[in-house]
Amino acid sequence: MDFLYTYETLKLEFPLVEPEEAKFVLLGVPFDGTTSFKPGTRFGPTLIRHATLNLESYILDYDIDIAGLPIADIGDIAVIAGDAKKTAERVRETIEELKRVNPEAIPITLGGEHSITLGPVEALNPASYVVFDAHLDLRDQYEDNPYSHACVARRISELGVNEAMFGIRSGTKEEVEYAEENGIAWVHARDYDFDAFVELVKPLPEPVYLSIDIDVFDLSLVPSTGTPEAGGLAFWDIIEAIEWLAENKKIAGFDIMEVAGTELGDVTALTAAKLLFYFIGAMGKGP
Ligand SMILES: N=C(N)NCCCCNCCCN
Numbered sequence: 472m473d474f475l476y477t478y479e480t481l482k483l484e485f486p487l488v489e490p491e492e493a494k495f496v497l498l499g500v501p502f503d504g505t506t507s508f509k510p511g512t513r514f515g516p517t518l519i520r521h522a523t524l525n526l527e528s529y530i531l532d533y534d535i536d537i538a539g540l541p542i543a544d545i546g547d548i549a550v551i552a553g554d555a556k557k558t559a560e561r562v563r564e565t566i567e568e569l570k571r572v573n574p575e576a577i578p579i580t581l582g583g584e585h586s587i588t589l590g591p592v593e594a595l596n597p598a599s600y601v602v603f604d605a606h607l608d609l610r611d612q613y614e615d616n617p618y619s620h621a622c623v624a625r626r627i628s629e630l631g632v633n634e635a636m637f638g639i640r641s642g643t644k645e646e647v648e649y650a651e652e653n654g655i656a657w658v659h660a661r662d663y664d665f666d667a668f669v670e671l672v673k674p675l676p677e678p679v680y681l682s683i684d685i686d687v688f689d690l691s692l693v694p695s696t697g698t699p700e701a702g703g704l705a706f707w708d709i710i711e712a713i714e715w716l717a718e719n720k721k722i723a724g725f726d727i728m729e730v731a732g733t734e735l736g737d738v739t740a741l742t743a744a745k746l747l748f749y750f751i752g753a754m755g756k757g758p
């Protein structure tokens with residue numbers, strides 16, 4: 472099928488299916504309009520897709536080949552440079568188009584900066600938003616823009632979606648107060664472990680939208696991201712959490728955001744690509 476706002480890009484190397492038949496539908500959003508420190512998230516989707524060429528589709532520890540799963544790639548969204556709100560709206564409309572023809576599809580958005588996550592969340596209407604991020608993203612506005620990547624969790628909480636955040640190590644006093652006043656639970660990167668994750672996520676209502684801001688990882692794993700912060704989580708910390716979610720909660724959608732870089736083979740994109748394959752594998756292997 473054709474979508475109003477998408478165009479074709481590099482694709483995964485194994486056989487893909489049409490979006491109507493897919494369980495997993497990839498969508499890139501090459502947007503870096505509100506990036507405040509390091510630019511380059513507009514190259515994120517292409518860098519991630521390219522990095523998948525380095526990976527085996529067979530996942531050793533799951534004994535599953537994700538090439539056999541129904542995956543579609545609908546390409547990238549034509550973004551509106553500098554306008555996060557309108558770009559997120561295009562993403563919302565595209566995912567709404569997809570859900571009309573395939574209500575079972577799980578959209579996987581590759582970013583692109585985190586502001587764009589508002590689009591899939593509005594389209595999918597999850598009961599809960601679980602996010603791994605170095606940042607709280609709870610500002611009312613940043614640099615005069617309420618649709619900045621630093622505000623996305625605030626905008627999502629205003630929709631009435633429950634939120635839980637993990638790997639946090641950056642925010643303002645106002646953001647901490649907003650979280651407290653609005654019952655938003657978050658776990659500092661220093662305090663993160665699997666038990667803390669399960670304790671907070673278990674009671675959350677379903678479906679859950681899962682967002683990974685790539686800057687949650689330790690800097691060594693993600694040198695190219697918009698606003699890097701030292702002191703992050705390990706790769707397997709996040710895989711373990713994804714596995715628990717895949718087994719225990721209905722997942723409405725997933726994204727990997729804030730991947731930047733200008734060179735093919737960037738470490739950050741390799742981390743993101745491996746994360747993508749594990750997400751698909753964990754969701755595809757069944758309980
Ligand atoms: N969600 C985000 N990525 N937020 C980034 C906010 C950047 C704040 N820099 C503050 C610098 C103060 N000198």
Ligand SMILES: [Mn+2]
Binds near residue numbers: 585604608684
């Ligand atoms: Mn973020």
Ligand SMILES: [Mn+2]
Binds near residue numbers: 698
């Ligand atoms: Mn972040």
